[in-house]
Amino acid sequence: MLKLGVPSKGRLMEKTFDWFGARGIGLRKSGSDREYAGAVDGIDGVELVLLSAGEIPRELAAGNIHLGVTGSDLVREKLANWDMRVAELAPMGFGGADLIIAVPQAWVDVTTLDDLDAAAAAFRRTHGFRLRIATKYHRLVRDFLRDQGVADYQLVDSQGATEGTVKNETAEAIADITSTGETLRANGLKILDDGLIHASQATLFRGRRHNWTDAQRAKLKALQMVLGV
Amino acid sequence: MPTSPETLKEARRLRDLFAAKGAQVIKADVLQPADTLLDLYGEDIRARAYLTSDPLRGEMVLRPDFTVPVVQMHMQTHADPARYTYAGKVFRKQETDETRANEYVQVGYEVFDGQNPAAADAEVFAAIAEGLAGLPVRAATGDIGVLMAAVRGLRTTDARKAALLRHIWRPVRFRALMKRFGSGKVTPAREALLAADDPFAQAGPDIGLRSRNEVADRIAALRADAAADPIAAEEIALIDAILGLRETAPNVLSALRDIAVDMPAIGDAVAGMDARLDAMADKGVDVGSLEFEGSYGRTSLEYYDGFVFGFYAKDRPEQPPVATGGRYDALTAHLGQGRAVPAVGGVIRPDLALGLR
Numbered sequence: 001m002l003k004l005g006v007p008s009k010g011r012l013m014e015k016t017f018d019w020f021g022a023r024g025i026g027l028r029k030s031g032s033d034r035e036y037a038g039a040v041d042g043i044d045g046v047e048l049v050l051l052s053a054g055e056i057p058r059e060l061a062a063g064n065i066h067l068g069v070t071g072s073d074l075v076r077e078k079l080a081n082w083d084m085r086v087a088e089l090a091p092m093g094f095g096g097a098d099l100i101i102a103v104p105q106a107w108v109d110v111t112t113l114d115d116l117d118a119a120a121a122a123f124r125r126t127h128g129f130r131l132r133i134a135t136k137y138h139r140l141v142r143d144f145l146r147d148q149g150v151a152d153y154q155l156v157d158s159q160g161a162t163e164g165t166v167k168n169e170t171a172e173a174i175a176d177i178t179s180t181g182e183t184l185r186a187n188g189l190k191i192l193d194d195g196l197i198h199a200s201q202a203t204l205f206r207g208r209r210h211n212w213t214d215a216q217r218a219k220l221k222a223l224q225m226v227l228g229v
Numbered sequence: 230m231p232t233s234p235e236t237l238k239e240a241r242r243l244r245d246l247f248a249a250k251g252a253q254v255i256k257a258d259v260l261q262p263a264d265t266l267l268d269l270y271g272e273d274i275r276a277r278a279y280l281t282s283d284p285l286r287g288e289m290v291l292r293p294d295f296t297v298p299v300v301q302m303h304m305q306t307h308a309d310p311a312r313y314t315y316a317g318k319v320f321r322k323q324e325t326d327e328t329r330a331n332e333y334v335q336v337g338y339e340v341f342d343g344q345n346p347a348a349a350d351a352e353v354f355a356a357i358a359e360g361l362a363g364l365p366v367r368a369a370t371g372d373i374g375v376l377m378a379a380v381r382g383l384r385t386t387d388a389r390k391a392a393l394l395r396h397i398w399r400p401v402r403f404r405a406l407m408k409r410f411g412s413g414k415v416t417p418a419r420e421a422l423l424a425a426d427d428p429f430a431q432a433g434p435d436i437g438l439r440s441r442n443e444v445a446d447r448i449a450a451l452r453a454d455a456a457a458d459p460i461a462a463e464e465i466a467l468i469d470a471i472l473g474l475r476e477t478a479p480n481v482l483s484a485l486r487d488i489a490v491d492m493p494a495i496g497d498a499v500a501g502m503d504a505r506l507d508a509m510a511d512k513g514v515d516v517g518s519l520e521f522e523g524s525y526g527r528t529s530l531e532y533y534d535g536f537v538f539g540f541y542a543k544d545r546p547e548q549p550p551v552a553t554g555g556r557y558d559a560l561t562a563h564l565g566q567g568r569a570v571p572a573v574g575g576v577i578r579p580d581l582a583l584g585l586r
Binding site for chain 2: 080081104105106107108109111114117118119121122123126127130131138139142143145146147148149150151152153154155166167169171172187188190
């Protein structure tokens with residue numbers, strides 16, 4: 001049996017069902033709408049597991065599921081060395097969103113990371129603490145800023161309503177997911193010209209195969225044939 | 230993983246060796262307050278060290294090295310000169326290579342002595358080399374002080390020098406700054422902003438702690454920078470030449486003397502290197518074949534600001550260094566609240582050393 005993890009609700013689940021459906025594999029929730037049980041039509045030996053998109057990277061890496069659909073940003077954020085622990089089978093063309101760094105529009109002197117770094121140095125001198133960037137993507141943002149050589153900042157955790165943290169003065173800048181930038185603009189923020197950390201989309205991943213049975217390996221091949229990936 | 234009896238025995242041997250050189254044996258808490266390290270390293274420390282929180286003491290860290298607690302201990306004693314040795318575990322997150330140990334023993338030798346920095350550098354290097362005697366290792370050395378002196382000697386504004394010195398340890402940003410300061414150009418959008426009568430005409434709402442005054446101050450700084458002459462191409466070439474040096478120490482020394490003709494500001498640092506090589510030769514180090522790299526120590530060891538060195542297993546380039554060390558004068562100034570004591574030290578990993586026997 002090959003276990004396929006799919007987000008358990010919302011547009012991401014519906015779009016995933018559509019994507020598989022268009023390729024001849026029917027995925028559906030079984031039982032009532034509130035139950036997280038699923039059924040698979042069009043291929044034998046594949047089991048649908050519905051779970052939170054944020055948990056799919058961990059379950060894939062742990063080997064509890066064999067395949068999983070989740071955002072490419074979540075895999076990179078939640079798994080150290082992600083590309084050694086899971087593999088991308090197919091980008092799915094939906095769920096697109098960019099992880100970006102944004103600062104107040106009032107900062108007319110800041111349009112690039114170079115500016116952000118200089119502003120952070122001055123901010124630390126003036127205020128006595130490092131410039132705060134609110135985010136829930138700690139690993140991705142820290143790795144990005146380290147590679148880019150930005151200093152004198154600190155990350156503060158924000159699990160929701162991140163765009164509001166600047167106005168509330170709990171952060172000076174943010175790093176968050178955006179698809180249209182509308183919410184950012186409404187909150188008086190703008191994206192840095194070179195502030196794109198990762199362009200994310202829903203992606204089909206497989207876990208590491210080292211403890212798979214031959215039947216599971218064969219099943220994956222068969223599924224890939226049907227899906228054309 | 231529990232430390233093997235052999236590693237503990239080797240750690241004791243090394244600590245006794247350093248103690249016999251007059252070093253006082255000291256201990257440090259495994260759990261250290263995190264604020265000092267966070268202040269020094271910023272977010273990077275979270276990727277490298279294990280942070281945890283205590284309900285009363287706030288954020289704590291499993292010690293990632295002994296240097297900071299040793300400096301703090303020393304700054305309270307006022308002893309000068311002073312020598313310390315210690316043996317104990319340190320803890321480092323390994324985010325990219327799970328085969329690397331995340332807890333291991335370090336044995337260190339630290340010298341606080343402002344009388345003769347060259348002799349102190351040589352003393353620490355020779356002590357570490359003695360601890361590794363007979364092992365198939367090669368030493369790599371460098372001197373961050375030469376690069377810092379070169380930056381201070383650039384014919385440009387103090388603001389630019391400060392920006393470059395701030396990024397000595399971040400090669401990507403350092404290079405980007407050099408390029409920008411050397412180009413004499415700004416983007417059209419930036420030019421328009423600096424020329425604007427009211428730069429805030431298109432600005433959005435004032436939100437957040439960074440005030441309009443702070444933005445205005447930076448615009449003034451940007452205007453001053455745009456009015457300053459670009460850093461001359463010859464000077465940028467000299468910095469590149471220093472960073473590109475990779476030769477035996479005597480050959481590097483003669484190359485640096487040539488560079489000092491065009492850049493007298495590095496004269497003292499070059500003389501210091503000369504004195505250090507003499508002191509090392511006096512200690513029996515084969516300086517003629519000693520490797521020196523102009524950019525050695527610029528990544529990952531942010532508090533070193535002078536002599537830097539590492540010992541590597543000859544046949545195992547993928548292994549972390551068996552020993553590392555360097556001078557950290559600025560760290561003592563930072564932790565000493567105004568009182569600085571020139572300091573240099575090094576650590577050996579007994580587990581890796583044993584693996585080479």
